[in-house]
Amino acid sequence: xxxxxxxxxxxxxxxxxxxxxxxxxxxxxxxxxxxxxxxxxxxxxxxxxxxxxxxxxxxxxxxxxxxxxxxxxxxxxxxxxxxxxxxxxxxxxxxxxxxxxxxxxxxxxxxxxxxxxxxxxxxxxxxxxxxxxxxxxxxxxxxxxxxxxxxxxxxxxxxxxxxxxxxxxxxxxxxxxxxxxxxxxxxxxxxxxxxxxxxxxxxxxxxxxxxxxxxxxxxxxxxxxxxxxxxxxxxxxxxxxxxxxxxxxxxxxxxxxxxxxxxxxxxxxxxxxxxxxxxxxxxxxxxxxxxxxxxxxxxxxxxxxxxxxxxxxxxxxxxxxxxxxxxxxxxxxxxxxxxxxx
Amino acid sequence: xxxxxxxxxxxxxxxxxxxxxxxxxxxxxxxxxxxxxxxxxxxxxxxxxxxxxxxxxxxxxxxxxxxxxxxxxxxxxxxxxxxxxxxxxxxxxxxxxxxxxxxxxxxxxxxxxxxxxxxxxxxxxxxxxxxxxxxxxxxxxxxxxxxxxxxxxxxxxxxxxxxxxxxxxxxxxxxxxxxxxxxxxxxxxxxxxxxxxxxxxxxxxxxxxxxxxxxxxxxxxxxxxxxxxxxxxxxxxxxxxxxxxxxxxxxxxxxxxxxxxxxxxxxxxxxxxxxxxxxxxxxxxxxxxxxxxxxxxxxxxxxxxxxxxxxxxxxxxxxxxxxxxxxxxxxxxxxxxxxxxx
DNA sequence: CATAGCCGTGACAACGTTGTCAATTTGTCT
DNA sequence: AGACAAATTGACAACGTTGTCACGGCTATG
Numbered sequence: 001x002x003x004x005x006x007x008x009x010x011x012x013x014x015x016x017x018x019x020x021x022x023x024x025x026x027x028x029x030x031x032x033x034x035x036x037x038x039x040x041x042x043x044x045x046x047x048x049x050x051x052x053x054x055x056x057x058x059x060x061x062x063x064x065x066x067x068x069x070x071x072x073x074x075x076x077x078x079x080x081x082x083x084x085x086x087x088x089x090x091x092x093x094x095x096x097x098x099x100x101x102x103x104x105x106x107x108x109x110x111x112x113x114x115x116x117x118x119x120x121x122x123x124x125x126x127x128x129x130x131x132x133x134x135x136x137x138x139x140x141x142x143x144x145x146x147x148x149x150x151x152x153x154x155x156x157x158x159x160x161x162x163x164x165x166x167x168x169x170x171x172x173x174x175x176x177x178x179x180x181x182x183x184x185x186x187x188x189x190x191x192x193x194x195x196x197x198x199x200x201x202x203x204x205x206x207x208x209x210x211x212x213x214x215x216x217x218x219x220x221x222x223x224x225x226x227x228x229x230x231x232x233x234x235x236x237x238x239x240x241x242x243x244x245x246x247x248x249x250x251x252x253x254x255x256x257x258x259x260x261x262x263x264x265x266x267x268x269x270x271x272x273x274x275x276x277x278x279x280x281x282x283x284x285x286x287x288x289x290x291x292x293x294x295x296x297x298x299x300x301x302x303x304x305x306x307x308x309x310x311x312x313x314x315x316x317x318x319x320x321x322x323x324x325x326x327x328x329x330x331x332x333x334x335x336x337x338x339x340x341x342x
Numbered sequence: 343x344x345x346x347x348x349x350x351x352x353x354x355x356x357x358x359x360x361x362x363x364x365x366x367x368x369x370x371x372x373x374x375x376x377x378x379x380x381x382x383x384x385x386x387x388x389x390x391x392x393x394x395x396x397x398x399x400x401x402x403x404x405x406x407x408x409x410x411x412x413x414x415x416x417x418x419x420x421x422x423x424x425x426x427x428x429x430x431x432x433x434x435x436x437x438x439x440x441x442x443x444x445x446x447x448x449x450x451x452x453x454x455x456x457x458x459x460x461x462x463x464x465x466x467x468x469x470x471x472x473x474x475x476x477x478x479x480x481x482x483x484x485x486x487x488x489x490x491x492x493x494x495x496x497x498x499x500x501x502x503x504x505x506x507x508x509x510x511x512x513x514x515x516x517x518x519x520x521x522x523x524x525x526x527x528x529x530x531x532x533x534x535x536x537x538x539x540x541x542x543x544x545x546x547x548x549x550x551x552x553x554x555x556x557x558x559x560x561x562x563x564x565x566x567x568x569x570x571x572x573x574x575x576x577x578x579x580x581x582x583x584x585x586x587x588x589x590x591x592x593x594x595x596x597x598x599x600x601x602x603x604x605x606x607x608x609x610x611x612x613x614x615x616x617x618x619x620x621x622x623x624x625x626x627x628x629x630x631x632x633x634x635x636x637x638x639x640x641x642x643x644x645x646x647x648x649x650x651x652x653x654x655x656x657x658x659x660x661x662x663x664x665x666x667x668x669x670x671x672x673x674x675x676x677x678x679x680x681x682x683x684x
Numbered sequence: 685c686a687t688a689g690c691c692g693t694g695a696c697a698a699c700g701t702t703g704t705c706a707a708t709t710t711g712t713c714t
Numbered sequence: 715a716g717a718c719a720a721a722t723t724g725a726c727a728a729c730g731t732t733g734t735c736a737c738g739g740c741t742a743t744g
Contacts, residue, residue: 060399
């Protein structure tokens with residue numbers, strides 16, 4: 001015999017116990033003005049006593065908002081997306097919003113259908129869009145059409161007036177490249193990120209700018225296309241390292257690929273950092289777990305997501321105008337880079 | 343001038359366009375019986391034409407279910423939790439349920455309050471509980487009290503009759519240990535997992551069983567407490583490896599700690615696998631990215647989560663009796679283990 | 685001292701679905 | 715054909731909130 005669970009308290013119960021109308025309880029709960037302090041306290045006491053929690057469904061239905069925020073992403077490295085998730089989650093929690101994670105399937109039209117399906121079904125209040133989804137103009141137009149507020153966690157590039165939070169990818173890549181140059185490296189390999197990501201181009205730009213600023217010729221043979229995943233970094237590194245006059249340093253556009261470079265070096269019997277310096281980008285968990293530990297650009301992933309969510313919630317709650325932000329980065333020098341060998 | 347977005351179609355609109363009552367539309371949408379095929383088709387056509395999507399909130403309110411499933415976890419390694427998430431997500435998607443991820447804060451009473459707060463606020467239909475939360479009897483009792491169906495992704499141990507999905511941790515650990523013994527190792531170090539996880543004890547048991555079966559004495563000095571995180575593995579390994587007559591192999595209870603062991607070995611100048619064999623557990627992403635690649639136990643994390651979600655959804659939808667499952671594992675032999683050196 | 689305006693409160697109608705139950709149509713069996 | 719059961723459909727009341735608006739009491743103003 002299972003004992004019937006106690007009926008959940010509803011607003012009615014609270015109202016009766018407090019001797020007020022349900023609307024007053026509602027006011028208290030939503031921090032609306034025009035409630036006497038004494039009344040507010042009385043209601044709050046009862047709420048606590050009855051362990052009352054308003055029904056999200058009822059609130060959504062009546063209030064025409066769902067308290068649900070979506071976070072969509074495509075296929076980023078696990079280490080990266082977890083940081084994003086936690087940043088967004090942390091901010092949501094502060095305002096009692098819930099976060100709905102959604103890994104998008106497909107690309108192009110199919111991706112769009114997937115996202116819109118989510119939006120239509122769940123009545124999301126807002127959306128956090130990560131790269132490279134944030135680069136689909138079609139998607140953004142579709143979201144606009146539904147009047148759905150959203151913030152992008154991505155570099156600003158798309159010709160579209162929406163708020164975003166990003167960092168200076170080009171600047172960071174340039175600084176890292178200059179750091180390598182400062183170590184005496186002249187033949188510096190570069191592994192480009194996934195072509196769908198705007199950031200990939202920015203990082204390449206930074207690399208080129210640093211070379212140019214130091215009078216080093218840009219050479220195609222030192223540059224390879226990667227896809228932000230471990231294997232692509234490994235493959236690219238093998239190509240780079242098996243040519244005559246191979247690079248003495250390789251800068252990969254993210255940590256996963258840099259880890260792949262390390263693996264390639266190990267397999268080729270090339271010591272890092274003695275014979276080869278390796279640098280990554282992102283400063284995710286993997287950077288600290290490979291050997292040698294990766295020199296990399298610290299990207300404030302958690303803060304990026306937190307900030308994006310913050311912007312979104314402000315837009316939703318105070319109706320404030322959309323704004324964008326750029327956060328700082330910093331170089332983290334660990335054991336994978338060293339002065340060039342003679 | 344922003345053009346007002348088109349009003350969302352509601353069930354009423356569909357009903358009128360199809361010339362039926364809203365209840366009939368509802369029947370069609372919920373696959374209820376007793377609708378003439380012709381009517382069903384007519385309704386479906388209109389639904390598609392109007393791009394109608396039922397309101398989750400209204401459905402929840404009226405139908406007393408939310409189509410929302412919670413996935414709660416504490417602080418597991420990023421690589422692990424992402425696999426869990428995707429497994430659960432995939433299954434949810436099949437039945438148009440949404441998944442609400444929730445990282446639990448605090449421990450003991452505070453943890454409980456956190457989870458119950460989530461449950462009370464969102465009216466979840468069900469919950470996926472991962473270790474070590476799944477080991478709190480108090481929490482499970484509290485969930486029962488609220489009559490909330492849940493499935494645990496965790497080894498079955500707790501004296502509590504709820505469905506779970508797990509794998510044979512003890513058997514796997516035993517097999518891995520025997521594999522090391524088979525390579526000729528006799529001094530085998532072991533790093534225990536986080537003490538809050540039941541699986542930690544199981545894996546230790548398997549280690550001990552293998553030793554016993556092969557007439558090898560269990561020695562405390564070869565065993566250290568770890569916490570499932572990289573640093574703890576590194577610290578433990580340093581202790582194990584700096585003693586006289588150090589182990590020739592170390593079996594860590596998860597991959598993160600095994601990666602830590604590799605790091606320690608590198609720092610101590612001990613070659614892996616020539617002078618030291620290292621084995622992990624879980625087969626997460628990290629196992630393939632460290633050097634040398636880790637020999638480990640492949641845990642079907644994705645499937646575990648998928649299966650757990652499947653069980654939960656079946657209970658919810660068909661009201662079927664709770665059942666539990668055990669999934670298989672397999673040893674993955676990579677480059678971090680080798681025949682013992684002379 | 686009258687009057688306008690604000691504050692605090694409550695009554696009641698949404699919000700968009702599903703559950704219940706009754707009404708109608710259709711089919712089956714003598 | 716008549717009687718009864720089953721299949722199909724619809725009317726209407728929930729579900730638990732928030733939005734709207736009205737009302738009384740109090741304060742500031744002329």
